[in-house]
Amino acid sequence: MFAEEFVHMTLPTESPIWKLLGLMVVVYVHRTEFTQQIIKPLTIALSMYLSAEYKRQSRQTY
Incomplete structure (x- = not known):
């Protein structure tokens, strides 16, 4: 759970x-x-990727 x-x-x-x-x-x-x-844009890229991946995975579960 x-x-x-x-x-x-x-x-x-x-x-x-x-x-x-x-x-x-x-x-x-x-x-x-x-x-x-250097770290700031990498963190933004990381956040954008995780957001897109979460959205993709959320669509698959419904």
């Missing part, structure tokens, strides 16, 4: 999200003066 206040979705291992997350980790670990400028 899942809690109502959380979003539940499955991301396949071949999903491009894993490469994006890996890139975000590398950028975060190797901090420079530009880290924040």
Whole structure:
């Protein structure tokens, strides 16, 4: 049983999200003066992908 206040979705291992997350980790670990400028658009891309994937999976369940 899942809690109502959380979003539940499955991301396949071949999903491009894993490469994006890996890139975000590398950028975060190797901090420079530009880290924040790099991480912000990557976070937006991550959010957009997760939103689209959630919408796609939600349509399949109904």
